[in-house]
Amino acid sequence: MISLRRQLLVTVLAVSVVATALSGTLAFVRARDEANALFDYQLRQLALALSDRPFGAEVPRLGGVAGFDFVIQVWDRFGVRRYYSHPHRVLPDRAQLGFATVPTSEGNWRVFSLARPDQVIQVAQPLRVRQRLALAAAWRTVAPVLWVLPLLLLAAWWVIGRGLRPLDRLASEVGQRNPEALAPIPLSHTPEEAQPLVAALNALLDRLAAALDRQRAFTADAAHELRTPLTALKLQLQWLEHADSDAERRTALTELAAGHARVMHVLEQLLTLARSEGAPIAHQPVDLARLARDVLATQAPLAEARAIDLGLDAAPDGATVTGDATALRSLVGNLVANALRHAPRQGRVDVRVTAERDGVLLEVADNGPGIAEAERERVFDRFYRAADAGEGGSGLGLAIVQAVAQRHGATIVLDGADLGGLSVRVRFPLPASGD
Known part of the structure; x- marks a missing residue:
């Protein structure tokens, strides 16, 4: 059985879930792009800030949380590495100037290298840090929607139920009618969307009322029309019973056969008329x-x-x-x-x-x-x-x-x-x- 309420609720749920998934995906992509642009800017600014330090100077360790540190390498003009902030990291020994994404055994790294007359400075950061931050930003965007989603579904259930209530009233009104109550259903309190259905139902009720009127008239006319030949048959049977001679009996039988033929003719015509009007x-x-x-x-x-x-x-x-x-x-x-x-x-x-x-x-x-x-x-x-x-x-x-x-x-x-x-x-x- 088809349920409009269930179909509407399933549709609203499906649309809400798809909309939430799309918004979460778009938020993640946007947050990731913004994070990448921000971190690229930080890499470049950090490299520029380190470029004015004298060769061999102590470079402070940046960051302090594992997984979020920047890794810095410094080479002199002869290609000798003079500084490596995290010796345990696996980064290439040669720098590619500008921005680059470098694959390593520890995953992909985002690297920015800056050349100065007396040294080359390289600043790197793992890409997983950016992805983690982008995911966190996307979650902060989507989380309110996920919390509100159950409330939206509850509100949709209430609104749909309220919207279908006129149909319930209409069904109750039709169900409480007796078979002889064929008056049209009023359209005054019927929703606009249900008015074509009610109009068609009223037309059907009109046709049923007309058919019942024809049936009542037909039944009354048929009963009246058959009463006379049936009465005649009864009288002819009585005449046959009281016949005193063979001639009277033959005459009574002839009249009885004619009366029977008239009754059968009327019945056949009645059946033909019923088929002509109904079938x-x-x-x-x-x-x-x-x-x-x-x-x-x-x-x-x-x-x-x-x-x-x-x-x-x-x-x-x-x-x-x-x-x-x-x-x-x-x-x-x-x-x-x-x-x-x-x-x-x-x-x-x-x-x-x-x-x-x-x-x-x-x-x-x-x-x-x-x-x-x-x-x-x-x-x-x-x-x-x-x-x-x-x-x-x-x-x-x-x-x-x-x-x-x-x-x-x-x-x-x-x-x-x-x-x-x-x-x-x-x-x-x-x-x-x-x-």
């Missing part, structure tokens, strides 16, 4: 002309039983839309089934699929009674039936058509047909370039 659709190319041809093949027996002329006028090169083939099959099937149900015997139902410049047009027209213009908006409501809709319908066909069309970005227009009945036009947009 995600696939984004695949679908040949709408071929799909319509398959649907008409399955509906042909019903058309033949009522002597209805069922025809298809489809583009020869196909008409491709982007979407879910199963959902689109349900859309075409419901439109054709509605047209066949409302067309009179020996009537006519025409299906046309046309590829247009800005999309694909599906049109289903019949020569039935049509729908009054005042009712054309209401027929998309669940379980709504027009006054002249007749028997056999569930009132869900056009609701399913609208749900599928909306999810595919299509528009639906109801109009009078040239055949005299109703024309339903569904216009699909062109497939996206990436599909």
